[in-house]
Amino acid sequence: MTKLADTLQLIGASPLAWGCAVVAAFLIAGSAAALILPRTSAGPDFADLGKRMISWWVIIGLTAGSLVGGWQGTSVLFAIVSFLALREFLSLAPARREDRLIILLAYLTIPISYLFVIINIYMFYLVFIPVYVFLALPFLMACIGQTRGFLASSATIHWGLVTCVYNIGFIPLLMRVPRWDAPQAGAVGLVFLLLVATEANDVFQYVVGKLIGRRKIAPKVSPGKTWEGFLGGCVLTTALIILIGPDFTPLRGVGLWVVALSLPPVGFAGDVTFSAIKRDIGVKDTSHFIPGHGGVLDRLDSLTFTAPLYFHLLAYYALATY
Amino acid sequence: MTWLRLLLITVVLRPWARLMTGADVIGREHLPLTGPAIIAANHNSHVDTLLLLTLFPARTLARVRPAAAADYFLSNPAISWVSRNLIGIVPVDRSAVGSGVDVLAPARAALENGDILIIFPEGTRGEAGEDMAPLKSGVARLAEACPRAPVTPVWIQGAGRVLPKGAHIPVPMTCAVLVGEPIHWTGDRASFMAALKQALEALHAQAPPLKWCETD
Incomplete structure (x- = not known):
């Protein structure tokens, strides 16, 4: 089925080595296209392809670097990514003035979630955000005392937490799988x-x-x-x-x-x-x-x-x- | 103190601003890199000043000076020392307005000296998400006194949610900084102020939406 892989493995290349080689080949091909296409007749359609490709190099370089760093490196990268994604989400979604400190606590779920990755207790990770944060943040919001828009606000924050923090965290959890x-x-x-x-x-x-x-x-x-x-x-x-x-x-x-x-x-x-x-x-x-x-x-x-x-x-x- | 200020802004303030605000800059090429120049921005938070300081390259920073209310920033010795030496403010004595004292003299002197002056023409911090307060005409008088200084309009979206007026704990929120094309002294105050207001409102219209839920 995977003849190319077999051939490459015969010459001593591991799947990851040829996998990276193929990704790098696509990056180089894309970068070449970014240099050539803007000069052709369809130029304006590809005006920002160069910027896109530079960003791809950075994204893939950072990801590869973090994977080399094992579960620790991957945890650091994806904790930062989760923070950036959550910040974007909570900044764009309608927020109540009263919820500023709740939003600060929402960011705090990132280090706590990753703590469970570090001590490698999958069960804690699994229930922390979907069950306990899900209950605790609305309770704290209730303590603040502003009830108008309460349900919409608590749902918005939780939606951001599950997508940006909880779901992304499965990637560093995968990195804890032993050889x-x-x-x-x-x-x-x-x-x-x-x-x-x-x-x-x-x-x-x-x-x-x-x-x-x-x-x-x-x-x-x-x-x-x-x-x-x-x-x-x-x-x-x-x-x-x-x-x-x-x-x-x-x-x-x-x-x-x-x-x-x-x-x-x-x-x-x-x-x-x-x-x-x-x-x-x-x-x-x-x-x-x-x-x-x-x-x-x-x-x-x-x-x-x-x-x-x-x-x-x-x-x-x-x-x-x- | 210049080196300490430079170090603080590039090593501490820049990463802090990126963490707290993302410092999403649109139109960076319009920022003036040499003085004399005026930056006129909307004002919702102390973060505005800090964020603007982080946008300039290190070699320009020594020239960048925010105009700030003397009654607030020179009120006690510690804040005064930080404001003068680390932030590099040009004091404006709001309490002396109308008393015959020339409150803009230090700002004019800074422009004469070739500095890049940051001004918040609203005069004080407003609420995030609200319309701009009426602009005060001090910026027009400065542009008149130094017509070779371009006036660059800047709209900062979202800093008022990172640290609103009266709040003490900053919360990370993405901020957009929209820098417009510079405008120049038009010859009279009314038309200049109208042009500045229009430029700021045009930038505001391009800014990403900023929503507080209706809670009142």
Whole structure:
């Protein structure tokens, strides 16, 4: 099935080595395109491709660096990413003046969540935000005494916490999987497949949609998205996961197919859901933090949906750790 | 003290501002890098001044000086020392307005000296999310006195939620800083003030929305 991988392994390359080589090749190809395309007749369409590519280099460089740093490095990176995403979310969502200190406490859930990653107690991680923060923050809001807009405010803050902090935290949790439980490429391989599949899915859906997209799939929420882009992206990402999944993860057979078929539409769902939020708030991008891409949340939207699903499917089908 | 101020702004204030506000700058190329120049910004929070200071490159910083109310910032010796030496304020004595004393003399002297003066023409901090307070004409008198100084309008969105007037604990919130094209002294105060107001309102219109829930 994976002839290229077999050949490369014969010459002594691990899956991660050739995986990184392929990612680097795409980066170089994209950068070359960013240098050439703006000079062609279609130039104006690609005006910010250069900025986008520079940002991709930084994003992928930082991610690769943190993965090399093991679960510790990954925890630091994704704790920062969660903070930036949550700050964007809580700044854009309507907030009540009275809730400033509640928002400060909401940020505090990040170090506490990561404390559970550090002491490696999965059960505590699992219930902390969805159960206990879910109850404690509304109680503290009740103590402040402003009841108008109470339900909407507490729901808004919790929505931000679950997507930006809890769901993203499954990535460092994956990094705690020991080598024996994922012998193909270690914990890094598990995270590598999640990140590559999620981002490739975004790119495939966008590119296929641009090339052959005609029928709008969500005209009110995300007018740029088409049925052709959605289905084409799903087929390509499913093929990618089936093709490289066994080299990076212990997923085989039914488990592999369930991940390959469910991850692409769920990534799409994350994208569309955040589009609805942005449309409600009245912004196109969540900030200008990443040049050419927009805000941290604009890049993270699909991952907040795919990370927990991928984690749980892996845990059910392939991992003894969780 | 110049080196201490430079060190504080680049090593402490810059990372702090990024943490607290994200310092999302739109139109950075419009910021003046040489004096004399005037920055006219809306004002909702003490964070405004600190955030603006972090936007300038180190080599320009020594020239950047915020105009600040003498009655507030020179009120006690500790705040006064920090304001003068670390923030580098140009004092404006609001209490002496109308008494015949030339309250803008230090600001004019700073412009003559080639400094980049940060002014908040609203005169005091307003509430985040509210409309701009009526602009005071001091900025027009300074532009008149130093017509070669361009006046750069800056809209800061969101600092009033990081640290509103009266609050003591800052809460991280993304802020956008929108820098507009500089305007110049028009020849009379009324048209200059109208142009400045229009420029600030145009920047405000481009800023990301800032929503407080309706709670009253």
